[in-house]
Amino acid sequence: MAQLSAEPLVRKLERVHALKPGEQEAIEKLPLTVKQFDPGQDIVREGDRPTIVCMVVDGIAFRYTIIEPDKRQIMAFYIPGDIPDLEGLFLDTMDHSLSALRPSTIAQIPHTAMRQLFEKHPRLGEVFWRETLIDSAMMRKWLTCVGRRSSDACIAHMICEFVTRMHAIGLSDGLTCDFPMTQTDLGDAAALSLVHVNRTLRDLRESGFLSWGSQSVTIHDWPGLMKLAQFDPSYLQLKN
Amino acid sequence: MAQLSAEPLVRKLERVHALKPGEQEAIEKLPLTVKQFDPGQDIVREGDRPTIVCMVVDGIAFRYTIIEPDKRQIMAFYIPGDIPDLEGLFLDTMDHSLSALRPSTIAQIPHTAMRQLFEKHPRLGEVFWRETLIDSAMMRKWLTCVGRRSSDACIAHMICEFVTRMHAIGLSDGLTCDFPMTQTDLGDAAALSLVHVNRTLRDLRESGFLSWGSQSVTIHDWPGLMKLAQFDPSYLQLKN
DNA sequence: CGAATACTTGAGTGGGGTCAACGCAAGTGG
């Protein structure tokens, strides 16, 4: 059911850019190849020359590079509706890898189909361009956190961002949220050691900001956490 | 002379995408307003809602945010031919600032003119989209350096990248290069303290990798520096 | 019920930060 699979994408785009009837149909008619990926399994690898783009239908994916054994930098998390490797349309070789964080359903769309879509619907080209720009905005925040923020603020910011995004696509009530990252993952995202992530999370817990269950977080003090993280969601362009 | 000002942009784009005659003319006809900026002067500020984009004609610009007094993160440097705030076309509010690093000439182009350009020449839309994607690729490397690399490797990578880009637009011979960043700037780019940048540069000098003159660097050992930085320029998409 | 994976905690260490001077060159103004 191609329609079912494209649904998260349409829903995500619609949140922001009221799609015209023809446009929505065109997206729903994109030829999709749906695949399953296991946790830790690579979806695309550094050095690949992809001819397809990947849309997250279900699950979570992330971008990363390995610098040396045991030195990994995670650069972004992706949730249903996201197309993490859209840049592959215009950059021939992947300069990083894309992997599944948990069992995930990924829909692959040929580059040719995307190009045709943009040719017939130039405005959709701009819509997707905009999506890649929002992705950049997230990376700027990420860089700022990793670079100049304390470990608490950095981790807190990542949690705020993730829950906010999940909430925006209806996968969280805004308080409790699926959060399947391991502490190792979070460490590689925030450029901290596993041990320090653990202590930082303990601090956040003991300060009453949140609790940390099996594969999920619950935020108990949004204002406090936002203040600690200096989190202002406007860069996510959610306009609700 | 609008034609003269658009020249760095055309030259930069031509390096990669052989422009068709009509396209080049269309770019040269873009209405430009040329302005001068002093070192440290903001070109666009966080929170602004720009109606123009900025092209660097001469000089150097950089993206940054201030987290708290004396905590600044620099996210990118821009050189002639670059359009640092192209994302403003699709994101209404600036989530960071843009400033001049040295006396710089900036050409401003109205968003409306850019939109018309893309309407008439859809392929140019893709060319500029691609430019924003290369910008993202640079930021991914930057993030990786700041996050998971040692201070030497990080600083070395930034120098490698800068000299390579300057070389690509003909503003360096590949060995010696204008390098007007202060050590404070470099620190805010690499998320290191001024003092530590100074020591790191001393190490790089004493190891014979480079020398550091007034407002310029000279690289004495490219292979060594590239290895230390793990610098592979392919992400810059220079394809020469 | 092992075996693997993830989480937790303690102890010791080190890379990079902070504080504080000082050198030096380029204005600037009396």
Added chain:
DNA sequence: CCACTTGCGTTGACCCCACTCAAGTATTCG
């Protein structure tokens, strides 16, 4: 022309945040 100022680079001393090493405790799963 020299005193003063300002900004950048340089170096030393001390300190702390986060890392590493190491051991132990849940959990999950075949």
